[in-house]
Amino acid sequence: MIPITPYTLRQFVLDFETTGLDPASDRVLEVGLRGADTWDALVSDAGDASEGAVAVHGLDPDLCRCLGRPSSGVLDGLLGRLGPGPVEVVAHKAAFEKRFLEAWVEREGRVLPWIRWRCTLEQAWDLAPQAPFSCRLGELAELFGWPTEGLHGAGMDATLTERLVATLDAWTEVRNRLGGEPGLVYLAGPLRGDGTAEAIAHNRARMAGLARWAQAVLPQATLVVPHLNFAFADETGRRGDLVRTQVLRSCEALVAQCQALIQCGHTRTEGVAREVAVAEALGLPVLEVPGWPSLKRQPAIQVKGVA
Numbered sequence: 001m002i003p004i005t006p007y008t009l010r011q012f013v014l015d016f017e018t019t020g021l022d023p024a025s026d027r028v029l030e031v032g033l034r035g036a037d038t039w040d041a042l043v044s045d046a047g048d049a050s051e052g053a054v055a056v057h058g059l060d061p062d063l064c065r066c067l068g069r070p071s072s073g074v075l076d077g078l079l080g081r082l083g084p085g086p087v088e089v090v091a092h093k094a095a096f097e098k099r100f101l102e103a104w105v106e107r108e109g110r111v112l113p114w115i116r117w118r119c120t121l122e123q124a125w126d127l128a129p130q131a132p133f134s135c136r137l138g139e140l141a142e143l144f145g146w147p148t149e150g151l152h153g154a155g156m157d158a159t160l161t162e163r164l165v166a167t168l169d170a171w172t173e174v175r176n177r178l179g180g181e182p183g184l185v186y187l188a189g190p191l192r193g194d195g196t197a198e199a200i201a202h203n204r205a206r207m208a209g210l211a212r213w214a215q216a217v218l219p220q221a222t223l224v225v226p227h228l229n230f231a232f233a234d235e236t237g238r239r240g241d242l243v244r245t246q247v248l249r250s251c252e253a254l255v256a257q258c259q260a261l262i263q264c265g266h267t268r269t270e271g272v273a274r275e276v277a278v279a280e281a282l283g284l285p286v287l288e289v290p291g292w293p294s295l296k297r298q299p300a301i302q303v304k305g306v307a
Contacts (some may be wrong), residue, residue, distance in 0.1 A: 009086055010035075010036040011090060011165075012036050012081075012082060012087060013035045013089075014031075014097050015031075015032040015155075015157040016028045016029075017029050017030040017152070017153070017154045019048065021053075023100045024103060026053075027071065027104075029049060029059055031074060031154055035090070036081075039078075041068070042067050043071050045068075046068075048061050079113070085113025085114040086113065086114040088118055089115050090162075090165055091117070091119065094117045098117055121135055121137075127175065127217050128213065128216035132216070133212065137160055140213075143210070144167060144209065145291075146160060146292065171213075171214075174217065174287045175218065177285055177287060182259060183222065184221075184260075185218060185261070186260070186261045187211060187224065187227075188255075188261055188264065188272045189203070189265050190203055192269070195235070200235065202294075204227045206292040207225060207264065208227070208228060211225045229254070248271055252275065255275050256282060261275065261285070261286050262289060263276060263288045264290075265291025
């Protein structure tokens with residue numbers, strides 16, 4: 001028999017929005033599926049949601065009745081996408097989705113495949129048990145600098161959870177590699193962007209949030225965060241190029257004093273590449289974690305007759 005490993009299981013990310021909190025009496029109202037398949041569905045006959053549930057997800061029952069499908073059909077669509085199994089299903093607060101899915105399957109007389117459940121909420125708690133923030137999905141997304149428009153819709157929550165899986169796995173590797181006494185740890189990431197004050201402020205704020213998370217995961221580390229260390233330096237003024245040269249030289253000197261470097265984001269900008277080169281030349285561990293989206297500037301609105 002071939003042993004079941006994480007590499008042989010198809011992985012799905014699942015989120016439900018429901019009419020309430022009790023799987024015995026409440027029903028699934030919306031499904032969001034990501035990972036091995038992408039699918040969103042509304043349920044037309046779930047019934048009215050409680051005031052508390054509507055306050056969270058804001059789903060209009062009339063919209064669900066008009067655009068949704070009957071519960072049995074939505075469940076068949078979900079089970080068809082999961083397939084015969086075994087599969088891994090990831091959810092943020094997975095016990096909630098698990099109870100609702102099992103109750104739904106039992107009511108409709110269907111059979112679940114073999115599922116290994118994984119909870120990103122529990123993984124976040126394990127990584128940062130003393131964190132000075134909650135590990136709710138929305139708060140983590142804001143901490144990591146991710147867009148949260150549409151939060152508490154099943155599709156958006158499943159998308160954020162899918163992104164969270166990769167992020168938590170990367171930080172688990174960081175903690176395992178650096179151990180309980182990591183010493184001085186340098187956080188490297190993009191700062192300048194397109195060179196505007198707006199882009200620099202965006203990247204500085206994003207790194208500040210990520211540094212809060214890094215300190216919670218590595219409570220014994222002394223973090224070196226150049227985005228904040230050199231917040232006084234103005235790279236956008238008339239002497240911006242000279243300031244940038246001075247800051248990059250200082251950053252390289254700081255890297256040389258550290259015991260490890262964490263690269264935040266998968267793209268090595270000029271500055272990050274220089275910092276990584278120093279770390280690698282000194283034989284320091286260089287670990288990579290997901291970063292944050294770059295600032296997207298809105299195109300200028302063209303008005304007819306105006307140059």
